[in-house]
Amino acid sequence: xxxxxxxxxxxxxxxxxxxxxxxxxxKIDPQxxxxxxxxTSDNAGPFHMPYQGPxxxxxxxxxxxxxNMEMFVKMAQSQSI
Numbered sequence: 001x002x003x004x005x006x007x008x009x010x011x012x013x014x015x016x017x018x019x020x021x022x023x024x025x026x027k028i029d030p031q032x033x034x035x036x037x038x039x040t041s042d043n044a045g046p047f048h049m050p051y052q053g054p055x056x057x058x059x060x061x062x063x064x065x066x067x068n069m070e071m072f073v074k075m076a077q078s079q080s081i
Contacts, residue, residue: 005079009063012062
């Protein structure tokens with residue numbers, strides 16, 4: 001873990017919520033929104049793009065901003081004390 005600084009409030013360097021992103025590939029019914037099928041990474045098929053986003057997102061526990069961890073790390077690097 002690297003030092004972080006909130007890019008929105010620019011004061012919080014210590015209190016964050018780490019949001020772990022758990023991917024659940026599904027096919028939903030377009031009319032009802034109910035889940036018709038759940039996929040694994042092996043059987044998703046040619047029309048289902050695998051998730052390529054970050055494993056974690058970060059929420060500033062002071063102002064509530066939710067962003068990728070890199071945004072908080074880069075802000076800390078540019079404003080190093």
